[in-house]
Amino acid sequence: MDTSSFINSFRRFFAIRGQVKTIRSDRGTNFVGACRELGISSNLNYEEIESFLSKQEVCWIFNPPHASHMGGVWERMIGVARRILDSMLLQLPSKLSHEVLITLMAEVTAIVNSRPLTPVSTDPEDPQILTPATLLTQKFASYPVPSGNFDGKDLYKRQWRQVQSLAKVFWDRWRKQYLSTLQVRRKWQSDRLNINTGDLVLLKDQHTKRNEWPMGRVTKTFPDKDGKVRKVEIKIARDGSSTLFFRPVTELILLLQSEDPAP
Template identity: 35%
Template sequence: MAIVRQRFWIFHARGVIRKITGSCLQCFRCHSKLNNQIVGDLPSSRVTVARPFTVTGVDFCGPITTTYLLRGYRTTKSYIAVFICFATKAVHMEVVSDLTAKAFLASLKRFVARRDLCLKLFCDNATNFVGTRKELEEMKCKFFDQQVQGKISKYCTANSIEFHHIPPRSPHFGGLWEAAVKSAKYHLARILGQSHLTFEELATVVAEVEAVLNSRPLTTLSNDPNDESVLTPAHFLTGGPLVRTVEPTVDSEEWSHKDRWLRISAIQQHFWRRWSAEYLHELQQKVKWTKKQKNLNEGDMVLIAEENLPSKQWLIGRVLKVTRDAKGWVRVADVKTKNGEVCRAIHKLASIPSEC
C-alpha cells in the first residue's frame, strides 16, 4: 500500500488489499485460524443421580520407572490406569505393567471387581483401548453364540459394558479424565521425585494418591465454621472423606437394624441433595467458546492441524460427513485427504475461504 500511494491514492485501499491477501491460499496457510463452536451442554450422565462409576472415563498416565530389588535386573516402565466417575468425580487408580490390551483388560477386571460393572466406559482412541474393545466384543460374541438361555444370559446382556471413543486427537472431549490424570501426576511427581520404586511400593503410593483425590472438595470451601463439612467424592463411596484428621472417640448409640438402615439411606440421600444444591450449579459456567459460530458443511475445504508440523505443511482435505450434537451444532467431521479419510474434531480444522 505504501508503494502504491507513491503514485496513486485508492479509496479504501486497506480493505482492497486485505481482500486480495485473504484470497491467497499461501497467505491463509501461514495465518490459518482453527474453527470453534459454542461449548455444548453437559451430557446427562454428568448431572444425573446414579451409583458411583455407573458412567466412567478412563485414561493412562506414565510411564513410571520401577525396579526389582535384585542384582542384575534392569528398571522397567509401569503405567497407571485412572478411572473417574462422571457424576461424583470419584477416582479409581490401577497400576498396569504395560500398555497392551491384555494389561488394560486385567486392570478393567480389577476395577469391576472393586467398583461393580459400569454401564458406559469413555476413553480416547489409544491403541490399547481399541484393542481391548475388539477383544471384549469377540468374547461377547463367542459367549452369546452359545445356546445359553435363562437369567444369566439376560443379566449379561443388560450389564454389558458399552464403549465410547472420543474423536482422535481431541483431548477436550475427555476433559474430565484428562483433569484427573493431571491431578494424579501432580501428586506423584512430588512423592516420587527421581526415586525408583518396586511395583508393590508403587501400588501402595497410587492407593494413597487415590485416597487424596477422592477427598478433594467438590465445591468451594465455606468460611463459616457452622457450615457442614465440604462434600467430597469419598462421601459417595464410603460416607466420608478418606483422609481425615484425628477425632475424639464418640460413644456409639444403639440402633435397631431397621433404624440403622433408615439412617444410612438418609445419609446417602443427604449427600445427593447437597450434590444437587452445591455442585451442579457450578457446572453451568462457561469460560470459553461462548459464541455461536457458522457450522462446517459437507463439501467444505479445510486444513487439518497437526501439532508437530508448521501450518504450511498441514494437509488439505474436503469434508465428507459432519456429526452434529442434539442442538444441531457440528462437533466432528470426516475429512478426505490425499492420504485417505480421517476423523477430526472441528477444533483441529481450519476452513479455507471459498475465494482461495
C-alpha cells in the first residue's frame, strides 16, 4: 500500500473503532509516510493534530528497524492468520467477490479477538475471561455463529454460505496453531509443574463451536505413585449451571495458576 491507501484504511479504523491515543507499528514505508503526511507525532513526542485529527493528540510509536520481534504479540497473530489465509485462498477454485472477502475478514477478526487473555473473576461458578473483543465491545458473550453445518460444497452456493464455510476452515486451523503457542514444548524427559487445585485451564475440545473456548477450574487432582498429576477433575460453568469433567492433563492448557499452588 502507498501512503494514500494507508490513510484511507486509517480513517476506516477510526470510523469503526473511534479515536485512539497510541499507535504501535513497525517502520513500514507506508506507515512512516502516512505519519509524516498526517502530522502525527512519533516516539512519544506529543503534538496537536490540527486539520486531520480534529486537534486530538495521537502518539505513534515505531519499533526500531529490523526489529519485528519487538512487536511479538501482534506479529505472532498476524503471522498465524496470514499463513492460514494464504493456504486457504490459494486453494480456492475462483477468486472471491469483494463482499465475500470483506465479510470473511470480519469473521476472521472476530475469531482472533475471541481468544482468552486472562480471567476476570476468581469465582469457579462464573469464570469470566477477558478477551480482546471484551475490551472492544464491553461484552462478555461470544460472537454468535449461524446454525448449520458448512463444508466445501458451500463454496459453490450463496455468498453468505461461502463466507461461513471459509470461516469454519479458518477457525479449525487457527485454533490448532494458536493453542500450540500457549503450551511450552519440552522433551518428555523434562519435569514440569503439576496442575493444582484452583488452576484455571483451557480444554482442547475438538468439538467446540466457533469462537467458543471451554475453560474450567480444577477442583481435584489425582497424583500417581510418582507424585505426577496426570488426571484432574474440572468444573465448567455453562448456561448458569456447572458440570464436572475428568480429563487427562494432556488435554489441558494451563492459563492461570491458583494463588496457593500445592507444593
